[in-house]
Amino acid sequence: HGTSRVNERGHLEIGGVDVVDLAKEYGTPLYIYDVALIRTRARAFKEAFKKHGVKAQVAYASKAFSTVAMVQLVEEEGLSLDVVSGGELYTALKAGFPPERIHFHGNNKSRAELEMALEHRVGCIVVDNFYELQLLEQLSRERETVTDILLRVTPGIEAHTHDYILTGQEDSKFGFDLNNGQAEEALRQARRSGALSVLGIHCHIGSQIFETTGFVLAAQKIFQKIAYWRETYGFVPQVVNLGGGFGIRYTSEDDPLPASQYVENIIEEVKKQVAELGIAMPEIWIEPGRSLVGDAGTTLYSIGSRKEVPNVRHYVAVDGGMSDNIRPALYEAKYEAVLANRVLDANEEVVAIAGKCCESGDMLIWDLPLPKAEAGDYLAVFCTGAYGYSMANNYNRIPRPAVVFVENGEAQLVVKRETYEDLVRLDVPLRARVRK
């Protein structure tokens, strides 16, 4: 997929660059991003809205993968940016991202984080709860400014892959409940305040979703309330944000829709609702994370030790694992992989790919058909672009890998490999003690 292909050396090539050369230059484990594919994904979302003449913002959910270079790429592609912490906001500002296109999320933003957002005049704050509503109102008043906000609501729909669950009330830590009067109370409070301006409503129903039904239902539920709020309070939203969650193909078992399909069904439903109400078409905002970067990322590992459990399985270990990709351990997430330096060799065995962390659950793939892999071979695991680097950790004091961007035959290091020195950088040694 993307610009990946097998070259004349039988090696995996991404963005016109041989990944074996990348391993030699930058070491392993290594995250490799196909920049052209990220651009393609970004443009597909934007085009889908443009085709229907609908005003929109496509905000990249930077929790999926946030680094200065990634934020710069997002800016180049003309997307907006969703941040969920002071750290993601700081990264965005460091990258020179226009603050007016930043949306600030989170269910427990601190006073310092909100002050930072106001200080830098981010475009919009997605208010999650009453505590935040009051705090933001107070901070905005102190600054004599009017802050644009969206109210995050939970519509009582939870969606994952092919399933969606409808509940009267959602048991979620996020947002104002749409069904029990919380959202209405939040709207009343916000509209009473001269320091807050409610641009509209936000919801996010889940992640790795393959169907459009959940989004359509969420839009219906939101507009049902909007009809009532309009009658009662004269509220008409300028923005309806339906969040992210568009699924990607990790393995051949996954069957996602193209970006345009999600967007089209969302637009269709919003247009229908708007026509029924006789109000102006709001801007539609979405927040894809995974679907912009997930399949553009590949992790390259070096293969090391092997262990055979007779009649059960062969373990083949790589030089990373749950420290750079926690998703298999955390969610039983499935991945596909190839032997990057011998892609065309026939598969001879089915192996289990183990990580190097001191934990039995540190497995990347349980049953992967591979040629007979030996120490020194390279394994490329696909679709690790979202929630890989961003959830990486230093368990076992393993330094986090480097990240390279490849495009048009060129590679660029965008995150350096962590060093042992980095690992102890924040450690403070015991004070010198006088020996008795």
Ligand code: LLP
């Ligand atoms: N907007 C909001 C409010 C969200 O909470 C999320 C994801 C997104 C957008 C982006 O969703 P996406 O398009 O990436 O599905 N660590 C998990 C995923 C957690 C997603 C949390 N929220 C994983 O590795 O699968």
